[in-house]
Amino acid sequence: MLQVSTGRLINRASDGPALSAMLSRLDAEIRSSAQASRNIGDAMSLGAVADAGAQSVTENVQRIRELSVQAANDTLTDGDRQAIQQEINSLRSGIDQIASSTNFNQRNLLDGSFTNQNIQVGTGSADSVNVSIGSLTSGALGLENIDVSTSANARAAITSSSDALETTLSVRSQVGSFQNSMESTASNLMSSRIQSSATRSSWGDTDFAEASTNLQMSLLRSSTSLAALAHYNASENSILNLFR
Amino acid sequence: MTARKLLPREVARTYKQVEIAGFGKTDLLVTIYSTLITQFRRSALAIENNNIAARGEAVSNALELIGELRQSLDFHKAPELAMNLEDFYMTATQTVLKGHRHADRNSFLQLVNEFSAVVTAFEESLNS
Numbered sequence: 171m172l173q174v175s176t177g178r179l180i181n182r183a184s185d186g187p188a189l190s191a192m193l194s195r196l197d198a199e200i201r202s203s204a205q206a207s208r209n210i211g212d213a214m215s216l217g218a219v220a221d222a223g224a225q226s227v228t229e230n231v232q233r234i235r236e237l238s239v240q241a242a243n244d245t246l247t248d249g250d251r252q253a254i255q256q257e258i259n260s261l262r263s264g265i266d267q268i269a270s271s272t273n274f275n276q277r278n279l280l281d282g283s284f285t286n287q288n289i290q291v292g293t294g295s296a297d298s299v300n301v302s303i304g305s306l307t308s309g310a311l312g313l314e315n316i317d318v319s320t321s322a323n324a325r326a327a328i329t330s331s332s333d334a335l336e337t338t339l340s341v342r343s344q345v346g347s348f349q350n351s352m353e354s355t356a357s358n359l360m361s362s363r364i365q366s367s368a369t370r371s372s373w374g375d376t377d378f379a380e381a382s383t384n385l386q387m388s389l390l391r392s393s394t395s396l397a398a399l400a401h402y403n404a405s406e407n408s409i410l411n412l413f414r
Numbered sequence: 415m416t417a418r419k420l421l422p423r424e425v426a427r428t429y430k431q432v433e434i435a436g437f438g439k440t441d442l443l444v445t446i447y448s449t450l451i452t453q454f455r456r457s458a459l460a461i462e463n464n465n466i467a468a469r470g471e472a473v474s475n476a477l478e479l480i481g482e483l484r485q486s487l488d489f490h491k492a493p494e495l496a497m498n499l500e501d502f503y504m505t506a507t508q509t510v511l512k513g514h515r516h517a518d519r520n521s522f523l524q525l526v527n528e529f530s531a532v533v534t535a536f537e538e539s540l541n542s
Contacts, residue, residue: 196489196500197487197488197489200484200485200487200500201485203484204480204481204482204484204485205481207477207480207481207507207511208474208477208478208481210511211473211474211477211510211511211514212470212474214473214511214514214515215466215469215470215473215474215514218466218469218470218514218517219466219467219470222466274470349515352511352515353511353512353515356507356508356511356512357508379528381498381501381502381504381505382502382505382528382531382532384498384501384502385498385499385501385502385532385535386531386532386535388494388495388498389495389532389535389536397440397443397492397495397499397536401442401443401483401486401487401488401499
């Protein structure tokens, strides 16, 4: 009866030991790869948060650089430079505030403490990615004592803020490269799982519409009770935990 | 002894617990799909509002739900359908991760459409 409803000849181990073993292996693989997918998703969230924080720091540093250029102009009065210094101080505080408050899952990301962290991105013990994110505090950026009270100091501030800009761009590039590596890891995870399933003779680029159409046709050929049967291991308790 | 007043979240959870306890597998499936579609919509909205924290939370919930669906598949009980469902869930996972990485609202809207179509197929199949 099940053979007719599923359209497949293999339903029991005795029907085809090799295929049955492969299906059992697939079950085990799915459990591990589902967790790895969640880890990658979390890692991407971490990357997105770090990047947004780093972008804000970069904007502040760019503004500090603009103000330093403005302050280096000898036509300004001391009063003008004081006003500029106040804005720079406020931007510098903003940088420290961003660096100390940008966190993911209660872990600070931009204060230099997020170093040498392992993200498990695959099903094997060696499938982990090590990530470190550089510090973007005003101290680490060399902006702690930035001063534009004279045109000579302002010229030095241009150099400091240019160096700080390079540092922020370097951290952003570090984060971007981590995000790219997560993306390619995600795609490798899919393709390795697909190859090992050995149920498909060829598999090109993933086409969501095609996968969806195949599934809908498969559902139309079967019944809802069969769809429930296909999700036989769904448990009320584990699913309940997902409702937040 | 005075009973502790339940927090709104606990009330909702208790209600859900009672509701789910009476579910058959089909009801569970439809509920999970509906919750998943809600998470995709939340992700799309979070991208629209540039709310990274909300996006991360919705994506995390969505991946957890898809992971649960994948892990519940039984390849021995309904091999062909389970295989097609696994393909569908893997592609969905890939689309979620891609949409999350590039903050691509359209990826999440596509997920809403595809999962809604499958729910409709469930329902049509149920009524036939």
